[in-house]
Amino acid sequence: MLIVQKYGGTSLQDAERIQAAAKRVAGLAQQGARVIVVVSAQGDHTDRLIQSARQINPRGSRREMDACLATGEQLSAAFMAMAIGALGYPAVSLTGWQAGLKTDNNFGNARILSLDPARINRELDAGNVVVVTGFQGIDAGGNITTLGRGGSDTTAVALAAFLKADVCQIFTDVDGVYDRDPRKYPDATRFGRISYDKMLQLVENGAQVLHLPCVELAKAHKLTVEVLSAFTGEPGTLVGP
Numbered sequence: 001m002l003i004v005q006k007y008g009g010t011s012l013q014d015a016e017r018i019q020a021a022a023k024r025v026a027g028l029a030q031q032g033a034r035v036i037v038v039v040s041a042q043g044d045h046t047d048r049l050i051q052s053a054r055q056i057n058p059r060g061s062r063r064e065m066d067a068c069l070a071t072g073e074q075l076s077a078a079f080m081a082m083a084i085g086a087l088g089y090p091a092v093s094l095t096g097w098q099a100g101l102k103t104d105n106n107f108g109n110a111r112i113l114s115l116d117p118a119r120i121n122r123e124l125d126a127g128n129v130v131v132v133t134g135f136q137g138i139d140a141g142g143n144i145t146t147l148g149r150g151g152s153d154t155t156a157v158a159l160a161a162f163l164k165a166d167v168c169q170i171f172t173d174v175d176g177v178y179d180r181d182p183r184k185y186p187d188a189t190r191f192g193r194i195s196y197d198k199m200l201q202l203v204e205n206g207a208q209v210l211h212l213p214c215v216e217l218a219k220a221h222k223l224t225v226e227v228l229s230a231f232t233g234e235p236g237t238l239v240g241p
Contacts, residue, residue, distance in 0.1 A: 002124075002165040003028055006038040006134060006156035010173040011230035012076050013043040021171070021230060022083035025129060029089045034124045036165070038134045038156040039080050041072025046149075062107035066136075066146045070095070073133035073152070081131045091129040094119065097138035099130075101158065103145045110145035111213065112137060112154060115162040132159065150211035157214045161221035168223060170210065171230035176237035177202070177209055193238045215239065 005028075007021050021037075028035050041049075046069055053060055053068050077093035084091035100116030123130045134152025139145050147154050153170055160168035177199065180188040194202075196219035203212045209227060218225050218239065228236025 001032075001167070002034045002036070002163060003167045003169070004036045004038065004156050004160040004163075004165045005169045005171060006152055007040065007080075007230060008152065008170075008172045009040040009043050009045065009076075011171050012039060012080070015079075017230070018076075018079050018083050019086075022080060022087060024233070025080075025084055026087040026089045029084075029129055035129045036120065036124075036159055036163070037080060037084075037129065037131045038152055038159065039073060039076040039131060040134050040152040041069075042076055042079075045072040045075070063143055066107045066110075067144050069146050070133070070136045070144050073135050077131045077133045081129075084129050084131070089129055090127055091131055092123050093131045093133070094123070095133050096136035096155065097144065099132045099159070101137035101155065103137035103139055103147070105139040105141065105143065105145065107143075107145055109148040110137060110139065112147070112158045112217070115158060117163055120159070120163065147213070148211070150208065150214070153211040153214035154217060157217045157221075157223060157225060160225075161217060161223050167226070168218075169226045169228060171228060172209065173230065174209065174227075175229035175232055175234060177207075177227050177239065181207075191237045193240065195241065196239065199239050210239070 012018050081091040081093040102114045103110035134155040136146050176190045178188040178190050182188040199215050224240035226236050
């Protein structure tokens with residue numbers, strides 16, 4: 001069984017949370033699953049990188065900004081691979097381009113075009129858990145690109161779709177998809193299951209639980225995605241047909 005799990009920045013905010021996520025991944029590896037983990041940058045790391053870059057050059061090129069921002073996910077991926085390794089399970093971290101994710105050259109908001117799965121398959125066949133940096137890829141010119149805020153969701157769905165994964169899970173700081181932001185509205189209702197079109201409508205109306213291209217990609221490949229809490233382990237919301 002091939003499982004793709006994505007962990008957001010809040011889920012990886014500190015060493016304790018990274019270790020908790022690593023234990024969940026190690027449990028799957030112990031059961032014999034082949035696992036790909038997609039990670040976001042820790043906490044507000046991306047915002048801090050943007051601030052630092054703008055202090056250096058407020059009008060810096062979009063290409064260089066992408067090269068800068070991609071480092072946040074690289075750090076998370078290395079930490080996650082180390083944490084999984086500390087539990088006795090071999091893991092390897094891959095950048096978006098090492099993982100074979102090809103994009104267009106729209107820096108800052110690139111779209112994934114294709115995947116060369118050779119490196120990922122080689123690592124899985126060697127028995128490794130594969131930890132992939134979310135939010136990034138490489139264009140035809142060999143330049144680092146980023147997918148826009150929330151793009152790690154899209155990385156996870158793209159990997160799951162192209163590699164025909166059995167399960168795709170998006171771990172976040174809420175326990176599913178709600179009709180309204182549960183952090184602002186205590187009476188918000190959680191969906192057990194929601195269609196692609198309804199999810200797209202929520203995202204277009206401002207819901208931030210999933211990246212818009214991620215939902216579009218899942219719909220195009222008829223891939224069911226589960227959105228669930230990184231902290232409770234309880235079943236979340238299934239986004240699907």
